[in-house]
Amino acid sequence: MKNIMQTIALLEMALTCATLLVWLLQRNFEAQMPVAARIILALLLTNLFYWPLGLFMQLPLAAYIRGVTGDLSVVSLLLLWSSVLLDRIDPRNTEAHFVPMGFKVAIVVIAFSFYPFALGLGMLDPYGWGYASIGFLIAVSIFAAILAIANWSKGTFIIALAILAWSMHWHESANLWDYLLDPFLMLWALLACISSMRRKRRERLQSGFLFRAG
Incomplete structure (x- = not known):
């Protein structure tokens, strides 16, 4: 059960980081992306944060970020997403x-x-x-x-x-x-x-x- 909770927490953090990147991209390029494009891009970026990159990192990027920020509230997650x-x-x-x-x-x-x-x-x-x-x-x-x-x-x-x-x-x-x-x-x-x-x-x-x- 604890492993399942940790997996959920990492997925949430990975999706949150990906969502923030999507928001930054839209702000910097001042472009209105279709909803489908935003979701697909966020899912692709989520994989980047969720899976270990190997070489110099033993844990996923999301794990390191979560170690600093802790878990966000469900209200924060849903508002952002x-x-x-x-x-x-x-x-x-x-x-x-x-x-x-x-x-x-x-x-x-x-x-x-x-x-x-x-x-x-x-x-x-x-x-x-x-x-x-x-x-x-x-x-x-x-x-x-x-x-x-x-x-x-x-x-x-x-x-x-x-x-x-x-x-x-x-x-x-x-x-x-x-x-x-x-x-x-x-x-x-x-x-x-x-x-x-x-x-x-x-x-x-x-x-x-x-x-x-x-």
Whole structure:
């Protein structure tokens, strides 16, 4: 069973690295690739990261990268894979991957509330809630329902799959938090929020300049 989990983890990391390369290629060449082409290219690159290259490497590239980053949450994986491989991408516009700003802000708020206490600040231990806490599971389900009400069904689907993966012990961790949140997801959401605030500020300044009297 442990070998199966490790194989799954390596495949996930290999596909994640391949997906990031596909995204970088589209950004650098400013080209819109068809969905089928993106998927095929990602699968080909996945093999590059999954299989040992021999010579100077005894392990796959994905194993070395995983050793540094650890396992990503299911939410991070599904957001990345679906946004880059399945959604329509405008390489000149990073906001083309439509993820509601409210979701990004929620991730930042939750992460900044969670990590300090999980790392030992204070007596509260929110990480412990992830071990089969009915209350926490209900709270996550309510959050998923709010995403559906906000008309972002993709987010609801992603949260539901994360819960399903946790219930099936898809990863080595038995804690629901590890399926929902990771530092890279927090960093992405934080940078996206900062970028959005800067862009809105720049737009206000430009609007004020254009419509300035005289």
